[in-house]
Amino acid sequence: MKKMDSVKILNARVLNGSLDEMMEISDEAIKSREQIFGTGINLNQLYLMQNNHSFAKAIENAVLCPPDGTPIMWIANWMGKPLKQKVVGPRVTLALCELAARMHYKVFVLGGKDGSAEKALDNIKNMYGDFESEYYCPPFGFEKDEQETAKIVKLLSDSEADILLMALSAPKQEIFVEKYRREFGIPVIFGAGIAIDYYAGRIKQAPEWINKGGMEWLYRMVQEPKRLFERYIVHDLPTLMSMRKWAKQYKKGEITE
Numbered sequence: 342m343k344k345m346d347s348v349k350i351l352n353a354r355v356l357n358g359s360l361d362e363m364m365e366i367s368d369e370a371i372k373s374r375e376q377i378f379g380t381g382i383n384l385n386q387l388y389l390m391q392n393n394h395s396f397a398k399a400i401e402n403a404v405l406c407p408p409d410g411t412p413i414m415w416i417a418n419w420m421g422k423p424l425k426q427k428v429v430g431p432r433v434t435l436a437l438c439e440l441a442a443r444m445h446y447k448v449f450v451l452g453g454k455d456g457s458a459e460k461a462l463d464n465i466k467n468m469y470g471d472f473e474s475e476y477y478c479p480p481f482g483f484e485k486d487e488q489e490t491a492k493i494v495k496l497l498s499d500s501e502a503d504i505l506l507m508a509l510s511a512p513k514q515e516i517f518v519e520k521y522r523r524e525f526g527i528p529v530i531f532g533a534g535i536a537i538d539y540y541a542g543r544i545k546q547a548p549e550w551i552n553k554g555g556m557e558w559l560y561r562m563v564q565e566p567k568r569l570f571e572r573y574i575v576h577d578l579p580t581l582m583s584m585r586k587w588a589k590q591y592k593k594g595e596i597t598e
Contacts, residue, residue: 343369348422350584351390352401353382355408355417357424360432363407364440370528371446371503378402378518380511380532381409381430384577387416387584389512396512399519405531407433410557412581419588431536431546437504437529438465438472447473449500449527451493452508453537454478461540475500484513490521497525505530508537535561 407428458476507514
């Protein structure tokens with residue numbers, strides 16, 4: 342399988358290439374039935390890598406990890422290893438569905454708010470054409486319920502899907518995938534996160550000019566202040582400051598990957 346260049350930031354091998362290259366790799370994995378998985382890497386993921394061992398281990402084994410946010414581009418620059426372009430997670434999610442429509446692959450969506458997966462799939466199919474799909478929204482706290490977890494693993498295994506989009510949020514979705522992916526064997530697994538609610542029309546995406554300025558986090562926080570204040574202000578901003586120091590030390594050769 343073709344391999345893309347990457348820059349290792351903490352445990353994450355952040356892909357240094359284009360969305361088209363990611364789709365080439367995904368298509369190859371489906372055809373060869375070789376399993377790959379990943380998620381967009383942003384400041385929240387970097388925070389979790391340093392505070393959640395299970396999440397860090399999952400990301401260490403992931404290969405489909407695009408730079409999902411302008412701060413990741415900054416960190417790579419501070420390291421002296423600039424990334425070619427930002428590739429946000431929602432765009433990867435959309436591209437995987439476009440690939441499914443073009444190549445007649447099956448998509449399974451796990452998670453999202455009630456009704457979001459069905460609505461998002463309908464909207465995406467209106468954009469790119471029909472493809473086979475299935476979805477399931479597990480109850481809150483399912484990961485602590487052995488029977489429910491076993492039910493989900495069987496659903497995924499029986500689905501014969503080619504692409505699994507996880508919409509359970511980090512770190513839950515990555516830990517679940519790392520623990521059970523070998524049992525359900527779906528070739529391409531991606532942590533879609535909030536993308537499903539975007540394409541269902543339940544949350545607005547930031548305009549392109551905001552994305553280019555690296556302020557998409559503020560746009561999202563205005564929409565969901567109670568849920569996102571702690572993540573963005575309490576966790577992510579200090580993480581950015583600590584990663585700036587880490588990246589400069591890396592550039593000087595004081596630390597290695």
